Amino acid sequence: MARYFVTGTDTDAGKTLVSAALLHKAHQQGLSTFGLKPVAAGCEQRSGEWQNDDARLLRHYSSLQHAYHVHNPVALQAAIAPHIAAAQEQRSLSVSQLLNACQPSLEINADLHLTEGAGGWLVPLNDGSQGDIETLADFAIRLDIPVILVVGLKLGAINHALLTAQMLLAHGRQVAGWVANAIQPDMQVQAENVQFLRRWFSQNNIPCLGEVPHCAGIDAFDSQQLDAVAAALTLPEG
Numbered sequence: 646m647a648r649y650f651v652t653g654t655d656t657d658a659g660k661t662l663v664s665a666a667l668l669h670k671a672h673q674q675g676l677s678t679f680g681l682k683p684v685a686a687g688c689e690q691r692s693g694e695w696q697n698d699d700a701r702l703l704r705h706y707s708s709l710q711h712a713y714h715v716h717n718p719v720a721l722q723a724a725i726a727p728h729i730a731a732a733q734e735q736r737s738l739s740v741s742q743l744l745n746a747c748q749p750s751l752e753i754n755a756d757l758h759l760t761e762g763a764g765g766w767l768v769p770l771n772d773g774s775q776g777d778i779e780t781l782a783d784f785a786i787r788l789d790i791p792v793i794l795v796v797g798l799k800l801g802a803i804n805h806a807l808l809t810a811q812m813l814l815a816h817g818r819q820v821a822g823w824v825a826n827a828i829q830p831d832m833q834v835q836a837e838n839v840q841f842l843r844r845w846f847s848q849n850n851i852p853c854l855g856e857v858p859h860c861a862g863i864d865a866f867d868s869q870q871l872d873a874v875a876a877a878l879t880l881p882e883g
């Protein structure tokens with residue numbers, strides 16, 4: 646059984662799309678899959694509860710499909726920084742509370758078990774007014790599983806990628822791989838940017854899991870459309 650925490654260089658880097666494609670690919674290879682979004686900010690009412698599109702997509706590609714809340718224990722309404730969204734609902738977030746909320750989801754034994762972060766690596770869970778500031782990185786460190794880094798290709802992405810990767814290494818994380826994801830249709834000198842990133846990551850012994858092309862207007866719930874993303878990826882080893 647393989648477990649990974651999926652982080653990204655930023656919000657909208659492609660964490661959800663890549664996670665869904667990895668789950669889809671694994672299932673096509675006969676593996677059981679489970680996707681978890683511990684905290685989601687940005688929900689709408691569906692079936693009488695607040696649901697988030699990322700979590701719905703991860704659930705869609707989970708062969709071990711459970712009730713919605715098992716795939717997304719903390720669903721916050723506003724699509725803003727999670728700690729602010731929580732405060733707006735008079736809720737507070739902490740690492741220990743999130744670990745408790747995720748306990749049943751973390752106990753699920755899938756061949757491929759993916760946990761998607763929110764935003765980038767250092768997104769806050771709280772503002773520190775009750776003690777030390779805690780971030781989603783602190784949560785991922787407690788999970789103590791390898792990390793997959795999704796790099797959303799755009800101007801500035803090299804800096805974001807290196808900052809994130811350096812922080813992952815400084816936090817003692819095993820980085821199972823990185824993905825170059827073409828979030829823009831026509832990024833200037835994309836190939837040169839990817840070439841630089843390939844060299845930097847390979848010098849740090851971090852494998853590239855693939856280069857995902859831009860897929861304009863993709864509907865990731867359509868598995869045939871997601872095939873194009875899955876085809877560009879290799880499953881992490883180990």
Ligand SMILES: Nc1ncnc2c1ncn2[C@@H]1O[C@H](COP(=O)(O)OP(=O)(O)O)[C@@H](O)[C@H]1O
Nearest residue numbers: 653656657658659660661662827858859860861
């Ligand atoms: N390679 C790509 N081609 C086209 N659209 C993409 C690509 N990667 C991501 N997107 C789109 O960009 C948006 C943000 O991607 P998403 O996976 O939700 O990012 P994150 O989870 O990091 O916030 C989504 O609408 C997604 O479909």
Ligand SMILES: [Mg+2]
Nearest residue numbers: 660661699761
């Ligand atoms: Mg997402």
